[in-house]
Amino acid sequence: MAAENVQTFTDGNFEASVLKVGGPVLVDFWAEWCGPCKRLAPTVDALALDYGGKVTIGKLNVDENPYTTVKFNVRGIPALLLFKGGLVVDQVVGLMPKEDIKKVIDKYL
Amino acid sequence: MIRNVIIIGSGPAGLTAALYTARANMQPLVIEGLEAGGQLMLTTLVENYPGYREGIMGPDLIADMRVQAEKFGAEIIQSQVTAVELCALPLVVRTAEAEFRARTVIIATGASARLLGLPSERTLMGHGVSTCATCDGYFFRGQEIAVVGGGDSAMEEALFLTKFATKVTVVHRRGTLRASKIMQDKARANAKIEWRLNAEVDQINDTTAGEVTSMMLRDVNTGARTELPVSGVFVAIGHTPNTSLFHGQIEMDANGYLLTHDGAKTSVPGVFACGDVQDHVYRQAITAAGTGCMAALDAERYLDGLPEHLQTA
Numbered sequence: 394m395a396a397e398n399v400q401t402f403t404d405g406n407f408e409a410s411v412l413k414v415g416g417p418v419l420v421d422f423w424a425e426w427c428g429p430c431k432r433l434a435p436t437v438d439a440l441a442l443d444y445g446g447k448v449t450i451g452k453l454n455v456d457e458n459p460y461t462t463v464k465f466n467v468r469g470i471p472a473l474l475l476f477k478g479g480l481v482v483d484q485v486v487g488l489m490p491k492e493d494i495k496k497v498i499d500k501y502l
Numbered sequence: 503m504i505r506n507v508i509i510i511g512s513g514p515a516g517l518t519a520a521l522y523t524a525r526a527n528m529q530p531l532v533i534e535g536l537e538a539g540g541q542l543m544l545t546t547l548v549e550n551y552p553g554y555r556e557g558i559m560g561p562d563l564i565a566d567m568r569v570q571a572e573k574f575g576a577e578i579i580q581s582q583v584t585a586v587e588l589c590a591l592p593l594v595v596r597t598a599e600a601e602f603r604a605r606t607v608i609i610a611t612g613a614s615a616r617l618l619g620l621p622s623e624r625t626l627m628g629h630g631v632s633t634c635a636t637c638d639g640y641f642f643r644g645q646e647i648a649v650v651g652g653g654d655s656a657m658e659e660a661l662f663l664t665k666f667a668t669k670v671t672v673v674h675r676r677g678t679l680r681a682s683k684i685m686q687d688k689a690r691a692n693a694k695i696e697w698r699l700n701a702e703v704d705q706i707n708d709t710t711a712g713e714v715t716s717m718m719l720r721d722v723n724t725g726a727r728t729e730l731p732v733s734g735v736f737v738a739i740g741h742t743p744n745t746s747l748f749h750g751q752i753e754m755d756a757n758g759y760l761l762t763h764d765g766a767k768t769s770v771p772g773v774f775a776c777g778d779v780q781d782h783v784y785r786q787a788i789t790a791a792g793t794g795c796m797a798a799l800d801a802e803r804y805l806d807g808l809p810e811h812l813q814t815a
Contacts, residue, residue, distance in 0.1 A: 427637050428543040428561050432536075435580060455640075466713055468641040468734065469628035486628030488536050490582050492598055 398441045400451030404460040410451070412479040417501045418449040422472045424456050429488050430471040436491045437473075440498070448498060477501055504592045505531055505604040507801050510583050511744075513540020514787045515777025516610030517567040518794030519801075523608075524574035526802045531604075532571070532578040533597060539564040540612045541741075541778070542787055544634050546662060551787050563787070588751045588770045591812060605808065606772045606801040609748070609760060610794060613741035613778040613785075618650065622706040623737070630714025631706060631735050635659040638734075639666045647734035648673050648717060650703055656738035657685035663736065664694040671695075671730060675702045675722055698730065706735055743779045757782065766797035774800050 402410055402420055411418045421437045423430035434452075441450040455462040455470060465474060465481060473485040475498065483497050507523050509516050512534035523530040542548065545560035554563075572578060587594040592603035615633035617623055623631050632638040635649075639662060647667045649660040652674035660670045672689070677700050679686050689695050704718040704727065716731045743759045745752075753761045753769035759782050766774040776793035778785050805813065 424640070426640070428539070429537075429634070429637060432538050432543070466629050468630050468713075469632045469634075469638045471637075472628050484628070490536060490598070 398445055398450070399438055400449065402451045402453040402458070402461070404458045407453070407458075407461050411449075411476050414449055414476075415478070416447070416449065417482075417498065418451070418476040419444075419498065420474045420476065421450075421452040422455050422462065422467045422470050422474065423452055424454060424470060427470050433471045433473075433488055436494065439491055440494060443495070444498065447502060475501060503603070505529065505602060506805060507531070507606045507608060508533065508593075508595050508602055508604040509608045509610060510586075510595065510747075511535050511540070511610030511612055511777070511779070512538050512568070512578065513542060513564070513610060513612050513777055513790060514567060515612070515779075515790040515794035515797070516540075516608070517564070517571050518791040519608045519610060519776055519798040520571035520576040520578070521567070521574060522795050522798030523801060524571055524576040526798070527575075528802065528805070530571075530576045530608075531602060532576055533581050533583055533595065533602075534578055535611065535744075536582050537612070537614065538580065540790075544636055545658070546636055548787060560787075567791075583747060586747055586751065588748075588773055591772065593772060605805055605812065606774065608766075608794075608797045608801055609752075609768070609773065609775040609779055610777045610790075610797070611744040611747070611779045612790075613743045613782075615737065616740050616742050617737055618703055618739065620703065620706060622709050623735075625709045626706055626712070626714055626735075629712055630733060631737065633737050635662045635736050635738075638736075639663050642666050642734045644668055645733045646671070646731065647736065648698075648730060648732045649736045649738055650674070651738035651740070652676060652679040652681060652699075653738070653740060654681045654685045655740075657681045657689045659736050659738045660689055660695050661692060664692055667694065667734075669694055669696060671698055671732065673698045673701050673703060673717075673719060673730070676700065703735075741778065741785075743782070745779060765800045766793055767800060772801075772804055774804075 475483040506528040509532045542560035549557040581597040585596040646669040701719040708715045760775040760780040774797040776797035777790035
């Protein structure tokens with residue numbers, strides 16, 4: 394039940410929707426079988442509401458998008474990777490409270 | 503509004519306490535916490551929870567417990583407790599968003615995976631180092647990996663990981679395993695599992711490359727150092743109780759576990775503890791549920807014994 398302003402990233406659109414975007418982009422790497430990922434989903438939805446317009450936020454399913462998952466060496470989920478100017482500038486691995494994730498994002502605004 | 507009971511934590515202990523206090527008409531509020539559902543959310547098939555002849559998946563067991571508690575009126579909110587004040591009535595429980603007041607508090611915050619404490623472990627977390635086989639085993643298909651630890655959780659993780667990895671080396675710093683016989687036998691019978699006992703992890707490589715390439719092991723008897731090439735390291739060396747909120751307010755043992763007496767009572771009147779936060783011995787879903795029931799009944803009796811004016815304020 395992703396919020397409307399949470400995008401869906403794929404191997405196909407990653408270049409255009411994440412790497413070529415000027416402002417910060419938060420990507421939630423997840424999978425259907427990952428319990429903690431499901432716990433994190435409402436937090437990601439809430440972040441998308443809080444940062445509407447300022448930070449692009451979306452999810453990438455690691456099962457369906459192996460190319461991007463391997464390219465950024467994601468080997469543990471949930472993982473939130475923060476991109477800016479096409480590069481990974483920060484990351485949060487595992488479950489974290491919303492306030493802590495905001496502190497990471499706010500460094501790049 | 504002063505609530506009858508606030509339950510902190512939503513694993514088997516917290517949800518059983520919620521079920522019993524809800525049925526006792528205490529209208530419990532459960533604050534589920536960051537790792538909602540607790541350690542069962544990270545397990546696969548649970549074969550030793552009585553009543554499930556074919557076993558049940560850990561997350562499904564938790565889902566059933568939640569629904570059952572909610573059916574009787576338990577209110578469960580997704581939030582984390584940031585502070586408590588337990589020195590006077592009403593007891594105060596704070597989250598980032600709100601402040602709650604209650605006559606009793608049941609602590610069921612459980613325990614979280616312990617780490618080795620190496621700087622390289624922290625750097626490589628999510629890039630080959632993991633504490634959750636069910637979450638991350640998928641990324642190691644066809645590779646050689648290691649599990650650090652000698653207890654039941656380490657055996658379970660190693661066995662689970664053989665579904666993906668070609669070889670799983672169990673690294674343990676003692677010469678004997680702490681795991682139960684049935685789990686040891688299962689692991690020893692698995693041809694994909696190899697053993698490095700009496701070995702301590704010195705370092706995980708390669709932090710420069712940002713991925714796990716090998717680990718340096720030190721033989722605890724001879725001091726000899728060897729390199730074990732692996733692309734993943736799963737840390738399963740036990741747990742630490744989640745009690746940082748309660749330091750200085752509730753008595754705990756040297757390892758931070760809450761001390762209970764006469765059932766589920768803590769050193770603070772009206773505050774009860776259940777599950778792994780007060781148990782470093784049994785640590786089972788069923789014992790957590792059992793002590794959750796005890797905490798609920800103790801809280802109900804305590805509430806009944808409060809002076810009339812405090813019961814209805």
